[in-house]
Amino acid sequence: MGARIGVIGLGRIGSYHARNLLGMDGVDTLIVTDADPSRTSDVSTELDVPAAPNPDALFESGVDAVLIAASSGSHAELIEAAVDRGIPTFCEKPVADSIESSLRALRAVEQTAVPVQIGFQRRFDPGLISAYNAVRAGDLGWLHTLRSTTLDPAPPPVSYIARSGGIFRDCAIHDFDIIRWVSGQEVTSVFATGANQGDPAIAEAGDVDTGAAVLTLDGGTLAVVSTTRYNARGYDSRLEVLGSADSVVAGLDEQLPLRSVDPGAQFPSGVPHSFFMDRFAAAYRAELEAFVDVVAGRRTSPCTPADAVESAWIAEAAALSLHGGRSVTIAEVKELVLQTEKEASS
Numbered sequence: 197m198g199a200r201i202g203v204i205g206l207g208r209i210g211s212y213h214a215r216n217l218l219g220m221d222g223v224d225t226l227i228v229t230d231a232d233p234s235r236t237s238d239v240s241t242e243l244d245v246p247a248a249p250n251p252d253a254l255f256e257s258g259v260d261a262v263l264i265a266a267s268s269g270s271h272a273e274l275i276e277a278a279v280d281r282g283i284p285t286f287c288e289k290p291v292a293d294s295i296e297s298s299l300r301a302l303r304a305v306e307q308t309a310v311p312v313q314i315g316f317q318r319r320f321d322p323g324l325i326s327a328y329n330a331v332r333a334g335d336l337g338w339l340h341t342l343r344s345t346t347l348d349p350a351p352p353p354v355s356y357i358a359r360s361g362g363i364f365r366d367c368a369i370h371d372f373d374i375i376r377w378v379s380g381q382e383v384t385s386v387f388a389t390g391a392n393q394g395d396p397a398i399a400e401a402g403d404v405d406t407g408a409a410v411l412t413l414d415g416g417t418l419a420v421v422s423t424t425r426y427n428a429r430g431y432d433s434r435l436e437v438l439g440s441a442d443s444v445v446a447g448l449d450e451q452l453p454l455r456s457v458d459p460g461a462q463f464p465s466g467v468p469h470s471f472f473m474d475r476f477a478a479a480y481r482a483e484l485e486a487f488v489d490v491v492a493g494r495r496t497s498p499c500t501p502a503d504a505v506e507s508a509w510i511a512e513a514a515a516l517s518l519h520g521g522r523s524v525t526i527a528e529v530k531e532l533v534l535q536t537e538k539e540a541s542s
């Protein structure tokens with residue numbers, strides 16, 4: 197018999213995940229909820245699945261697992277509520293909208309044996325898996341540089357940005373995760389900067405519409421992250437892994453949203469990727485198939501909260517660097533946050 201999975205948060209990604217889950221091997225049925233009752237009823241009607249009026253009612257309805265795709269600010273509380281009840285959980289990235297809440301959720305998870313998977317879908321992208329394997333096989337020699345690019349075609353609503361934790365915690369966190377995962381190295385310091393030339397409401401919400409960061413890795417490799425909310429040609433997510441013996445790139449396909457101006461160049465010739473849903477369609481499906489296996493006890497979580505919190509530290513350092521105008525070490529951020537926590541509890 198398959199699992200009954202509760203989906204909490206039915207916005208852009210939650211409704212997409214719900215459609216992917218429905219009909220997947222190992223999934224019997226869904227139950228859905230959103231803080232916005234009209235969204236709950238729209239998705240419940242569209243997918244012909246039952247609705248719950250709120251997360252508590254969903255938890256109590258006898259689900260085998262939950263998928264949390266609500267706004268980042270509610271992740272920590274929902275993860276805690278799910279693991280307290282012993283319910284296997286998939287939660288979208290980031291673990292939470294701040295490092296403090298991420299640590300709170302992590303501690304709650306670690307007090308239980310309940311499996312939790314965080315939604316870093318890039319780890320399931322075929323190209324990025326090949327890059328990971330090339331590094332593990334030693335094919336690239338020593339890595340001098342990684343370049344990770346995440347360019348959104350258009351900004352999400354400002355209401356989303358205001359609750360997102362900022363571009364580094366919300367968007368570049370995917371780059372931080374994939375840099376760690378592919379290189380097998382930890383980040384030691386971050387220099388980040390940002391700019392606003394688009395909707396002034398983004399700056400008013402305390403964020404930047406374009407960001408860049410230089411990361412130093414503990415194996416001696418440098419990484420460069422580039423991200424924006426304004427790349428009208430399409431959704432561009434690439435990882436270049438450049439080594440002393442060879443170099444590879446994931447995401448350099450015919451749908452790359454770049455227009456070559458070199459005479460005679462034919463590449464790329466396809467329709468540009470329009471958004472993360474089409475660029476990472478296979479990866480989103482594969483991460484949920486993995487989660488169904490986690491729920492069935494066939495595998496352990498492929499991306500634990502502890503693993504995901506490592507990227508949250510990098511995002512925290514990037515946010516501090518952006519606002520402080522200087523390079524920030526991960527050790528310094530950890531000390532600062534843990535010291536503040538200690539003072540608050542004494």
Ligand SMILES: NC(=O)c1ccc[n+]([C@@H]2O[C@H](COP(=O)([O-])OP(=O)(O)OC[C@H]3O[C@@H](n4cnc5c(N)ncnc54)[C@H](O)[C@@H]3O)[C@@H](O)[C@H]2O)c1
Nearest residue numbers: 205206207208209210230231232265266267268270288289
């Ligand atoms: N992995 C990825 O590539 C990816 C892509 C997009 C979004 N995300 C993440 O998914 C989450 C949702 O993003 P989105 O783009 O779908 O946002 P969205 O604003 O479109 O949807 C969020 C939904 O959550 C609902 N919600 C908020 N708080 C809730 C709560 N406490 N209980 C129930 N519902 C609640 C809102 O009403 C809304 O419908 C964010 O954490 C985001 O970082 C991940």
